[in-house]
Amino acid sequence: MISAPDWLFRAAEIVTLFVIACGLIQILFYIVQLLFAALALHRRPAHASTSALWDRFGDIAPSIAIVAPAYNEEVTIIESVEALLALHYPDFEVIVVNDGSKDATLQTLIDHYSMRPVARYHDRALAHQPIRGLYAAPARPRLFLVDKQNGGKADAMNAGINVARTPLVCVIDADTLLEPDALMRAVRPFIDDPARTVAVGGTIRIANGCRVEGGRVVEARLPRNFFALMQVVEYLRAFLMARLGLSEMQTLLIISGAFGLFRRNSVIDVGGFSADTVGEDMELVVKLHRRMRDLKRPYRIVYIPEPVSWTEAPETAAILGNQRARWQRGSLETFRAHKDMFLNPRYGRIGLVGFGQVWIVDVIGPIVEVAGYLLVPPLWMLGLISFDYVRSRR
Amino acid sequence: MADSVVTQLTLDLIQLVRGAERIQFIGKAAELGVPDRLRRQLRSFSRRRRMIAVQGLALFDDALSREALLDTLGDRDDEIRLAAALALGRGDNRPGLDELVARLGLRDHRSSLLTVTLFRHYAKEAPDEVQALVLDTDLPLSVRLAAIEAQAVSGDYRLVPAIVELGLRAPDDSEELPRYLHALGRIGHPAARDAVLAGLASNSMPARVAAAGAAGRIALLESADQLAGLLDAPEWWVRFRSAEALLQLGDTGIVRLREAAASGGELAREAAAAMLAERGLAP
Numbered sequence: 001m002i003s004a005p006d007w008l009f010r011a012a013e014i015v016t017l018f019v020i021a022c023g024l025i026q027i028l029f030y031i032v033q034l035l036f037a038a039l040a041l042h043r044r045p046a047h048a049s050t051s052a053l054w055d056r057f058g059d060i061a062p063s064i065a066i067v068a069p070a071y072n073e074e075v076t077i078i079e080s081v082e083a084l085l086a087l088h089y090p091d092f093e094v095i096v097v098n099d100g101s102k103d104a105t106l107q108t109l110i111d112h113y114s115m116r117p118v119a120r121y122h123d124r125a126l127a128h129q130p131i132r133g134l135y136a137a138p139a140r141p142r143l144f145l146v147d148k149q150n151g152g153k154a155d156a157m158n159a160g161i162n163v164a165r166t167p168l169v170c171v172i173d174a175d176t177l178l179e180p181d182a183l184m185r186a187v188r189p190f191i192d193d194p195a196r197t198v199a200v201g202g203t204i205r206i207a208n209g210c211r212v213e214g215g216r217v218v219e220a221r222l223p224r225n226f227f228a229l230m231q232v233v234e235y236l237r238a239f240l241m242a243r244l245g246l247s248e249m250q251t252l253l254i255i256s257g258a259f260g261l262f263r264r265n266s267v268i269d270v271g272g273f274s275a276d277t278v279g280e281d282m283e284l285v286v287k288l289h290r291r292m293r294d295l296k297r298p299y300r301i302v303y304i305p306e307p308v309s310w311t312e313a314p315e316t317a318a319i320l321g322n323q324r325a326r327w328q329r330g331s332l333e334t335f336r337a338h339k340d341m342f343l344n345p346r347y348g349r350i351g352l353v354g355f356g357q358v359w360i361v362d363v364i365g366p367i368v369e370v371a372g373y374l375l376v377p378p379l380w381m382l383g384l385i386s387f388d389y390v391r392s393r394r
Numbered sequence: 395m396a397d398s399v400v401t402q403l404t405l406d407l408i409q410l411v412r413g414a415e416r417i418q419f420i421g422k423a424a425e426l427g428v429p430d431r432l433r434r435q436l437r438s439f440s441r442r443r444r445m446i447a448v449q450g451l452a453l454f455d456d457a458l459s460r461e462a463l464l465d466t467l468g469d470r471d472d473e474i475r476l477a478a479a480l481a482l483g484r485g486d487n488r489p490g491l492d493e494l495v496a497r498l499g500l501r502d503h504r505s506s507l508l509t510v511t512l513f514r515h516y517a518k519e520a521p522d523e524v525q526a527l528v529l530d531t532d533l534p535l536s537v538r539l540a541a542i543e544a545q546a547v548s549g550d551y552r553l554v555p556a557i558v559e560l561g562l563r564a565p566d567d568s569e570e571l572p573r574y575l576h577a578l579g580r581i582g583h584p585a586a587r588d589a590v591l592a593g594l595a596s597n598s599m600p601a602r603v604a605a606a607g608a609a610g611r612i613a614l615l616e617s618a619d620q621l622a623g624l625l626d627a628p629e630w631w632v633r634f635r636s637a638e639a640l641l642q643l644g645d646t647g648i649v650r651l652r653e654a655a656a657s658g659g660e661l662a663r664e665a666a667a668a669m670l671a672e673r674g675l676a677p
Contacts, residue, residue: 046443059514121672123634195536
């Protein structure tokens with residue numbers, strides 16, 4: 001123990017108490033989420049086979065446009081599109097948006113499906129980079145191709161949503177592998193509560209290590225890579241606890257960009273995906289909450305626990321680090337852009353619980369966590385950590 | 395093999411097949427005691443297990459299963475009650491629709507699209523009961539609209555005058571006006587004329603979209619001028635549906651589109667030219 005002025009002890013105590021309080025609040029949030037997730041799992045619909053879902057919803061399921069942005073995907077694009085075209089759903093269209101690829105993505109699609117330039121009258125409500133051409137395949141009427149100048153994923157999705165003519169749009173990542181009945185399962189909240197449901201997300205699982213054939217996961221296996229293996233556990237926690245619990249509380253602030261089903265008009269009303277943030281998926285959901293709350297309309301943004309899609313997780317520390325930095329930046333940008341909603345009673349539980357959680361977990365969480373580790377040595381030197389106490393508890 | 399596995403496996407197999415094979419599977423499942431187990435499962439605390447039991451019992455058309463499903467109409471969970479109603483609605487000895495609506499609590503609860511499916515079962519065999527729902531002003535609007543939609547799908551024209559009347563009386567900015575117009579378009583009867591023409595002049599965007607759709611489906615030639623005027627509407631959906639409707643009107647509509655493409659306002663020119671090009675009708 002070193003000697004130090006009183007004010008330093010007092011300051012160290014305050015910082016320590018703040019770190020402990022933040023940790024306890026986070027744990028409290030997680031316990032509440034866990035309870036709500038348990039409730040949601042207890043109340044979840046019985047898992048039905050695809051044919052049973054088709055029997056039940058086949059004649060009332062609303063039509064869906066799947067918007068699949070593609071950038072430099074020439075190697076995998078055909079396999080991905082084939083898998084999308086083979087989805088089990090009564091009425092859907094696949095809109096592939098070639099976002100100014102530098103490789104032969106566009107030509108690969110045109111050649112493989114014998115696509116021809118077509119005219120299609122489309123909306124211009126959402127801003128995006130100019131469209132260079134529209135293509136259709138006479139032999140595959142469900143497939144439509146938009147070729148546009150490069151503008152990023154959000155920009156490509158906005159172009160796809162403009163071109164879509166369906167009440168619902170499903171946005172996915174280029175490397176997302178969908179379950180064959182993903183749409184049938186995800187559409188259920190729109191059938192159960194058509195007037196209020198504006199967006200639906202589903203469970204995304206890690207495809208690393210799985211056997212994939214024809215753009216489909218045909219056998220689920222655990223990855224051998226350590227980083228991917230850890231992310232399997234992390235995804236289960238994030239989806240089956242956090243998102244399920246938050247959805248049950250009606251405070252879900254994110255629907256992953258890897259798979260989301262949205263009411264098209266609602267997305268257009270809020271200006272679509274924002275191209276100036278890396279967290280465009282979270283930002284869109286926050287904008288939907290904001291608009292519906294501002295209009296005082298009853299609404300639901302729902303998460304379904306059933307697995308609907310698979311994605312490749314990073315397998316190296318460098319790529320994982322980049323991905324997490326991007327996610328963190330996305331959360332912070334969204335928080336900053338909508339900070340007036342934080343603890344604002346006008347936004348009810350979204351302002352209090354939803355933004356409260358973002359603040360405690362994403363905004364100050366990382367700082368507090370790092371500070372907690374860094375403070376251990378100086379606190380020990382000040383005599384504020386009692387190792388004797390720790391030893392006596394063993 | 396555990397009873398629960400046999401039950402689940404049998405239900406999955408029945409769902410996979412159709413026709414004579416399905417009847418055979420259902421017979422075998424009955425011999426294996428699957429309906430008895432499902433009836434017992436209806437008493438489970440778990441909502442999921444009760445739901446599986448209801449959906450399974452829907453496949454068995456025997457008196458005991460029907461009795462059990464009728465009892466399930468009193469379940470504490472509204473989705474299970476609706477699933478039981480759907481199962482009963484498919485059978486030959488279905489309960490009265492009025493009784494179902496009361497037991498489902500539809501007078502007080504939000505409405506699922508599955509209520510449309512339920513009403514469709516009745517629209518074919520008991521259209522009068524569905525019509526009674528449409529005209530029952532004490533029912534929530536969502537239930538009446540679901541009944542209208544079910545009736546529209548069945549192609550029963552008798553409700554057209556009543557829906558036209560409702561459409562003409564509905565406030566301009568109401569949620570129900572577009573739904574009435576949509577139903578009229580779906581039925582496709584020319585008696586909807588007055589409501590459709592009024593809808594095209596509405597200030598409400600959803601109402602104009604629905605009216606344009608209905609005008610096209612009915613092939614209402616009188617609407618051509620109004621539809622051509624709507625090609626310049628500020629909302630994309632109105633322009634799109636109007637152009638689509640004009641194409642459905644045949645030569646009369648195509649002439650209007652060509653005029654708009656040549657000399658209309660900026661929005662109308664774009665809409666008309668693009669829609670004509672899309673259908674391969676560009677000059």
